[in-house]
Amino acid sequence: MTLQDVADAVGLSVNTVSRALAGKSQVSERTRDTIRAEAARLGYVPNSHARSLVSGRTMVIGLVITNPSNPFYAALISAVEQRCRRSGYSVLLLVTEESEANEGEAVQQLLTYGVDGVIAIPVQHNGDSWSRLVAAKIPVVFVSRDLPDFGFDFVGIDAEAGVAEAVERVAAGIDRAWLFEEDLRISTTEARIAGFRRALDSSGIDQQRSLVIKVQTRRAAGASQPWRPDDAHQMAANLITAQNHPDLIVAGNDYFALGILKALRECGLSVPGDVLLVGYGDHPFAAYLDPALTTLRLPAEEVGTTAVDYLLERVADPSSPRRTQLLRPELVERGSSRRSA
Structure with missing residues (x-):
C-alpha cells in the first residue's frame, strides 16, 4: 500500500493524506481520523527511509548501555523508550558489556544506522570511539558516567x-x-x-x-x-x-x-x-x-526522561550550551x- 492508495480510497489528495498521517495541524481532526482509519484498514505502513530523505532525520535514537542485567539500567531503558515513543522516536539498543571493543562496534552501528542522537553509558576505560560521533555531528548525552572532555550533555546520579x-x-x-x-x-x-x-x-x-x-x-x-x-x-x-x-x-x-x-x-x-x-x-x-x-x-526514570529531553533539545539546537545534572538518590x-x- 502507498500514500496514493490511501488518497484514492478517501478521495483526497496525497498531500492531505501525508499531512494527516504526520499529525499536521492543517488537517481537521475528523479528516485525520478518517484517513488514519482507512490507512489502518488498507495496511499502509509509512516508508521510514523515504521520510528520512525528506525530513533529514531517521527518527531513531541510539541507546548504548554497559549491562542490561543492572536493575538501574533496566529501568533506564524503559524510561528512555517510553519518552522516545511519545516523541515519535524509535530506540536502537546496543550493549557493550564493559568492553572497549564492543563500544567501538556499537559506535560503528550508530553511524551505519544514521541515528539522530545517542544516549550512552560509556565504558570509561578509553573514550576514543566517541570522537567519531563528534566528527559526524551526532549529538550525544552521557548518563550515569561522564567523559567531560567531549563536552556532551550529562545526566547522572549524585x-x-x-x-x-x-x-x-x-x-x-x-x-x-x-x-x-x-x-x-x-x-x-x-x-x-x-x-x-x-x-x-x-x-x-x-x-x-x-x-x-x-x-x-x-x-x-x-x-x-x-x-x-x-x-x-x-x-x-x-x-x-x-x-x-x-x-x-x-x-x-x-x-x-x-x-x-x-x-x-x-x-x-x-x-x-x-x-x-x-x-x-x-x-x-x-x-x-x-x-x-x-x-x-x-531515580532511574528521571535520569532517562531528562536524558531524552536534553537530547531532543540538542537535536533541535546543536549550538545550545552544554548541560549537566546530578540527581540525588533517596535514602x-x-x-x-x-x-x-
Missing part, C-alpha cells in the same frame, strides 16, 4: 552525596566502617568511595580502622549477568573471621548487601544489633529481607540500620 548522607545518618556510635565496592575503574564507583570517605571525616569515624574493599565481579570479565550475592559473601566472611567486625557496612549494590547479610549471620553477628548494613540501588528484594535493607533508591531507611533504643 552517588557521592547519597552515600555520604547514608553514613552520616547512622554515624552515631560508629567507630569503624567498611565499604564493599565493585572492582571496576568507573566514576560511579569512585563517587561512592568519595562519599564514604567524606562521611567518615565529617562523622569522626576512624579512617585508619575503616576499609574500602574491592570485590571482583563477573561483570569485570564482561559476562552478561547481575551482581551475585556470593561476589561479596565469601570475602565478607573471610574478613569478619580474620579481624574484628565493623559497626557499619555499606555495600555498593544491594546484591553485595544480600551476600554480606548472610556472611554476618554465619559468623554469629546480628543486623542491626552488632552491625548496621546499608545497600545501594533499592532493588525489588531489598524491602523483603529480614531485616529489611536500608538502601539508596536511584530509604529500613530495619538494617535501626538499632533498638
Whole structure:
C-alpha cells in the first residue's frame, strides 16, 4: 500500500493524506481520523527511509548501555523508550558489556544506522570511539558516567552525596566502617568511595580502622549477568573471621548487601544489633529481607526522561550550551540500620 492508495480510497489528495498521517495541524481532526482509519484498514505502513530523505532525520535514537542485567539500567531503558515513543522516536539498543571493543562496534552501528542522537553509558576505560560521533555531528548525552572532555550533555546520579548522607545518618556510635565496592575503574564507583570517605571525616569515624574493599565481579570479565550475592559473601566472611567486625557496612549494590547479610549471620553477628548494613540501588528484594535493607533508591526514570529531553533539545539546537545534572538518590531507611533504643 502507498500514500496514493490511501488518497484514492478517501478521495483526497496525497498531500492531505501525508499531512494527516504526520499529525499536521492543517488537517481537521475528523479528516485525520478518517484517513488514519482507512490507512489502518488498507495496511499502509509509512516508508521510514523515504521520510528520512525528506525530513533529514531517521527518527531513531541510539541507546548504548554497559549491562542490561543492572536493575538501574533496566529501568533506564524503559524510561528512555517510553519518552522516545511519545516523541515519535524509535530506540536502537546496543550493549557493550564493559568492553572497549564492543563500544567501538556499537559506535560503528550508530553511524551505519544514521541515528539522530545517542544516549550512552560509556565504558570509561578509553573514550576514543566517541570522537567519531563528534566528527559526524551526532549529538550525544552521557548518563550515569561522564567523559567531560567531549563536552556532551550529562545526566547522572549524585552517588557521592547519597552515600555520604547514608553514613552520616547512622554515624552515631560508629567507630569503624567498611565499604564493599565493585572492582571496576568507573566514576560511579569512585563517587561512592568519595562519599564514604567524606562521611567518615565529617562523622569522626576512624579512617585508619575503616576499609574500602574491592570485590571482583563477573561483570569485570564482561559476562552478561547481575551482581551475585556470593561476589561479596565469601570475602565478607573471610574478613569478619580474620579481624574484628565493623559497626557499619555499606555495600555498593544491594546484591553485595544480600551476600554480606548472610556472611554476618554465619559468623554469629546480628543486623542491626552488632552491625548496621546499608545497600545501594533499592532493588525489588531489598524491602523483603529480614531485616529489611536500608538502601539508596536511584531515580532511574528521571535520569532517562531528562536524558531524552536534553537530547531532543540538542537535536533541535546543536549550538545550545552544554548541560549537566546530578540527581540525588533517596535514602530509604529500613530495619538494617535501626538499632533498638
